[in-house]
Amino acid sequence: MKPVILIIAVLLFSLLVSGQEDLVIDKVSFEGNSSISASRLRDQMIMESSSWFKEKILGKQPVLFTQSLYKEDIKRAKIFYQKEGFLDVEFSEPEILVNKKNKVEVTIHITENNPVTISEIRFEVDSAHQLNEVLKKREVRKIILQTKASEEKVFRDETMQRDKLVIAEVFYDSGYPYTKVTSDLNVDTLKKTTSIDWSIDRGPLSYFGKTSVSGNVRVPDKSILRQVNYKEGDVWSKKKIDQTQDLIYNQGNYRVASVRTQLGTSPSDTLPITVNIREAPRWSTRFGVGYGREDQFRTFADIQYLGFFTNTGRLNFYAKHSGLEPYNVYLKFSQPSFLFSFNTLTLYPYILRQNEPGYKLDKNGYSITFLQNFSEELSTSIGYIFEDVQLDTTNFAGIDNVPDEETYYRKSGLVFGFTYNNSEPILDPVQGLVVSFGTKTNDVIWKNEIPFVRMLADVRTYAGISKGIVLALKAKMGGIVRTDDNDFIPVEERFYAGGSYSVRGWSRSDLGPKDESGTPIGGNSLFEASAEFRFNVGRRLKFSVFTDAGNVWHDSFSYHFNDLHYSSGAGIYINTPIGPAGLDFARPVFDTESKWQIHFNIGHTF
Missing domain, CATH: 3.10.20.310 (membrane protein fhac)
Structure with a gap:
């Protein structure tokens, strides 16, 4: 009986659709698709709904309904379902209706059955x-x-x-x-x-052979080969190939820097390497605009000149405006491979205005810094910085009692920092550790100009609990102290807590000491900690729940862990090529403050 019923059904379907052939499709809908969304199914089909916007604005021709088109679309949808694990999916005969507009409405009935x-x-x-x-x-x-x-x-x-x-x-x-x-x-x-x-x-264990360079015009071979991260005869590694490509590309002089292994038709234990270069133009510009809840409207311009002073030197002119930085203008010279392949020298004069919740100031200065990338995991920096600072007013950040001469001050000192990062993947870690530390000393050359020592340490770890579930932990601690008998600390050097990348239940800089008007005045000791569970809830969607804790205290290197403020919340993120982007919703707990905070972030907060 089943073959007879099937033949009758096919005949009825053919008779049904014969009257609707070549009519415009007004609507395509699905029933029974509980596991796969209608939008994903429509992506597999040529049949699509018509609309005035598509026809008049986008200029798309309406799709006409035909029996052959329907069968081809069902075939594609079935293959798509099978790739998603539903091997026994069934498509019943569709409902086809000619509406008052003399257009066809198609309803496709799906029985998914259990997936594999x-x-x-x-x-x-x-x-x-x-x-x-x-x-x-x-x-x-x-x-x-x-x-x-x-x-x-x-x-x-x-x-x-x-x-x-x-x-x-x-x-x-x-x-x-x-x-x-x-x-x-x-x-x-x-x-x-x-x-x-x-x-x-696995095939044979292979080793690096000779390396050749091609395509370079302005930059000599030796400047490129200094960046190679392996030696001839070392065990071959795709990771070292990628690192070498990064080191060459990070010289900043190339539009394309491709490092490739020449694999022969038959397996070999010695593999030659080719470096193909396409140099970037000497002049380039970048512009951007955006909006954030904390920095509000922001815009920037960056003009770059390559081959300045040396074959690989870079000169950048950068200007930025935002609510937090009404102006930030600098000129930066960078010389990659200054002493070694992993070393970069930067010279950096600048002028800047800061408009933070706790203070406003203007400053200008310069820095000289040596950056070293010892490996993919470890990088360090050491440098000298000089700044002239002018506070706009004396009623910010609790400095009412500071003498007038200290509303203008000079800073000069050494800075040192390092970062160890073996977390992976880089944009969305599921395992690994990140440790960073920075210290700054003032009053090295210019004596009696507010001598202080400032330190900040940050530790983050990521543990994959199971597939699609990651536990992320963070601890951050900082302290600053004067090295003479005075107790005035520059407002921009003090610590502040609260905001998108801090304790998320508070707005920017809202935690810690405040003056009588409620303005944040910052402190000399900082502690923050966070714990966050991250869940994959779809191919591109992530959900997180978190708890943050932290506070800022006035005294130097003085931490009162019974005086921490806590917040909890949840976030939702979409995976993008530049990392997760989404929203965090948080509010204080165990606190008289109870207002919800919403933070938009590109990338995880830690």
């Missing part, structure tokens, strides 16, 4: 070894945490392709450029499950 889930994932290397037998513990964790497929989750083709690249990358970084990764699926059609067997063939 992953029952087990296994790895085998060279047909004989397990992952932990050939890889270090950290590399094994990278595969486990960064691959998306996991047991009891729905099987998806897109996830498999991405995971294949993650697995191969780990072996590329270990010296195996010929690695091949394949997978076998064992589908149980009754239980609607599949196991995944990853097979990794």
Whole structure:
């Protein structure tokens, strides 16, 4: 009977649609698609709704309904469903209605049935070894945490392709450029499950050969080859290739800097490297505008000249305006590879006006800094800074009792800092540690000009609890102290807490000491801590819950942990090519203050 019923249904469908052929499609809708949104299904189809806006404004021709077009769209939608793990999806005959506008309304009925889930994932290397037998513990964790497929989750083709690249990358970084990764699926059609067997063939262990350079005109070969992050004869590593490419590109003189391995038709244990260069134009400009809740309207312009003074020197003129910085203008000269491939010298004269909640001031000065990137994880900086500072008024930041001569002051001193960062991935870490420390000393050359020492330490760690769940922790501590008998600390050097990247239940600089009018006056000691759970709730969507704590105290290096302020909240983020972007909603807890704060951020707050 089933073949007869099917034939009758096809005949009825053919008779039904014959009267609607070549009519404009007014609306396409779906019923039964609980797992996949209508918008994603429409992306697979040529049939689309018509509208006045599409026709008159966008100039699109309306789509005409035909039986052949419908069948092709259903075929594409079915393939899409199967790639999403729904192997037994069914599409019933559609409802086709000619409305009063003499246009066709199409309703597509879908029975998704249960998707195929992953029952087990296994790895085998060279047909004989397990992952932990050939890889270090950290590399094994990278595969486990960064691959998306996991047991009891729905099987998806897109996830498999991405995971294949993650697995191969780990072996590329270990010296195996010929690695091949394949997978076998064992589908149980009754239980609607599949196991995944990853097979990794490493190929030979390879080594770096000779490196050649091409495409450069203005910059000599030797300036480029100084940036190479390996030696001939070292074990080949894709990571070192990428690092070398970054070091060359970061010289800032190239539009394209491509470092490639010449892989022969047959596997080889010695691989020559080519560096292809396309130099950037000498003159370039950048402009931008934006809006933020704290800095309000902002705009900037950046003009750059390459090859200034040396073959690789860069000169930048930068100007910015925002609510927090009414003007910020500087001229910066950068000389990459100053002493070593990882060393950069910068000379930086500037003028700046700051308009913070606790103070307003104008300052001008310059700095000389040496930046060192010792590795992908470790970087340091050391330099000298000189500033002239003029406070706009004397009723900001609790300095009513400061002598007039101290509303203008001079600062000069040494600055030093380092950052260790092995977290990965860079824009959205799921594991690793970030440690940064900075210190600043004033009154090195100009004596009796407000001598002080300022220190700030920041520690962040990321732990992948399970697939799609990350625990992020942060602790931050700072202190500043005068090194003479005076107690005046410049307002811009004091610590402030509260805001988007601080304790999120408060507005910018709203935590800590205040004057009689409620204006933040800053303090000499700072402590902040945060704990945040981050959840993947879709391919591009993230959700977070967090608790922040912190405060600022007047005395130097004096921390009262029974006097912390706390806030809790949640955030929602969308993954973008430049990192997560979204909103945080937070309010104080255990506090008389109870107002909600909303913060917009590009990138995680830590």
